[in-house]
Amino acid sequence: MRKNSVLNSLSGRFLILTALFVMLAEVMIFVPSVARFREDFLLLKLEKAQIASLALLADDMIDPELESELLANAGVFNVVLRRDEVRQLMLSSPIPAPIYETYDLRDASPVTLIRDAMVRLWDSENRVIRVMGEPVRGAGLLIELTTDTQDLRAAMLAYGVNILLLSAVISVFTAILLFVAVRGFLVVPIKRVVRHMQAYAAAPEDPRHIIQPNAGVTELREAEEALMSMQNQLTGALKQKERLAQLGSAVAKISHDLRNILTTAQLFADRMEDSDDPAVKRAAPKLLNSIRRAVNLCETTLAFGKAEEAPPGLRDVNLFQLATDVVENERLASGDTLVSISADMPETLVVRADPEQLYRVLSNLTRNGRQAIAGTGLAGNVTISATQNEENWLIEVRDTGPGLPPKAREHLFTAFQGGIRKGGTGLGLVISAELIRGHGGRLELAQSDSSGTCFLICLPKVGGAAAALFG
Structure with missing residues (x-):
């Protein structure tokens, strides 16, 4: 139960989303990073192959065992160097299988490098490939070699695992930092507002429970100010309602006694109609109407005081x-x-x-x-x-x-x-x-x-x- 409440909280969900988003960003970085690693790995092989070729140029009569050792050290089967428009097979050894693919690193675009790297990660079978590139320090026009993909794929997988592990560590660390920051800047102030609302709901007539804005975040402070304004208006309305209720009770009591007084006045006004004075005769109907309306108003007020107004x-x-x-x-x-x-x-x-x-x-x-x-x-x-x-x-x-x-x-x-x-x-x-x-x-x-x-x-x-x- 406690676990579910943490996951459903604002800070808990923010922690999970932050970790996921950082991991997603790292995955987006992972793909071009692996492609770059593959390119650097093959260029290093080309450089090693060039060094082995230069050793052969220094001594035309090289021992076959030494040649095999140079090829093994470079991790290739043979090396071809083009110098002065002449293509020379510098080092060679038996190739265990036909060449599966040729990769020219001289003009490869980023899209091509990424595509080739993903294909190599996906293909677990050991292949023989040809790699072409430019010799280091201009030692020729072109250098190419043949090698297998077993050590290349193994190195790429190891590099990828390291990248993913580092990404996971960065994601968790970043998420924790953001979790602490969000909890301090948002969650704690929001909980404070909620506590104020609960306390105010329990006793809305008590002005001590009205929130006093003190949030440092602009949006939260605006929310607190709006809440304070609403609480002030509601407290004032409740106090006014209480005063009106007390006033209604008092008016109802006064109207009850006033109705009795007006009823007596109405009896005397009825007798005025029998007067011989013309002015009294003209005023009597209007006086009677006024008294009748006053009596009716008192009765209506009494009914209103009982919340039974028709x-x-x-x-x-x-x-x-x-x-x-x-x-x-x-x-x-x-x-x-x-x-x-x-x-x-x-x-x-x-x-x-x-x-x-x-x-x-x-x-x-x-x-x-x-x-x-x-x-x-x-x-x-x-x-x-x-x-x-x-x-x-x-x-x-x-x-x-x-x-x-x-x-x-x-x-x-x-x-x-x-x-x-x-x-x-x-x-x-x-x-x-x-x-x-x-x-x-x-x-x-x-x-x-x-x-x-x-x-x-x-x-x-x-x-x-x-x-x-x-x-």
Whole structure:
């Protein structure tokens, strides 16, 4: 089991691959090395044969026994020397077999030398060959000899074995050095990162387990920095989630008590409708609607706190009437004569949505726009408009305020980070975006610059929606 784990590790596999690659490189060197050895071996024979021939030239009357000794010492059967265009048989002895092949070393190309060397290694039978070359120091025009291949092949095999053994030693030594280097520069830092990840996974809320980059290798350090950034973001998200959970519990408790208070207020508002004062009679229905929406919001908050919020109840809604209700309530709530709030759409435009949830979304967006303009102390407009195409209803809430600050645009739909005004929590936009997603649509920022801000609500047309008519 331990052996398999070592072989499957990064350092173990690197060790094996390094040894194999070095051996492969040595084998590629081995072939031309053996060819070179063969050439040098034959050239040495030619040189020995030339020396023996020069001894004969020095003394024409040479003893046959001495001639045999010279041939045996050179390892050849006979020697032919060409001098002054005359070909002379200098030394000779009986040839045991016909000449199998002739090799001319004067103009042999590297490819030819390699091919002949591989053939000689492969052919184990002893052959008689003729070898031709140039005499050393210009002692003639040509020298040739006949010899057998037995000692040549034996010398080549011995040389090849030595090369392979040396290659194996070099491969193992190189692999060990690389193994130690890779383990020190890569494996150990990677294991350190893995340990940090395991420790962080066990307690992601603990900031002490966040990795601190210290790798010397650039790529590993970049990986550690990316991991640190991800861990910081995840730890922050977990802490925020915990705060939201605590906040949700607190809001649910507050909403429970507030619902009871609003229920009592609703009873008193019902009695106001019987008043003889015309102003009270006009204000009573709007007050009742506002209290009813507040009670519904409390009940929805309680359901959300239990993670049991019901999906939107889709039905046909006259968007103009709903938007007008939002406009009138915002006018009453603000009392600001500098900010003009209006609805610009056909009076017969009907969409399919949950009226209470859509009212909350439009109210949030309209209030944000009104507060943004009021913060400047200048006059401005907030307009709710709507159009449609074949697939969607498109609702815009546009204001002429100063535009959103960069931080708000960066964290627009993030709770407690995307607040548009000073002191804001950003929950209104988060809730609005979530409600629109529940309808299968989307809420997005269409424009925000010095000329104002525009939010776009896109609601998909679903089966059963009433036909939207433009006057």
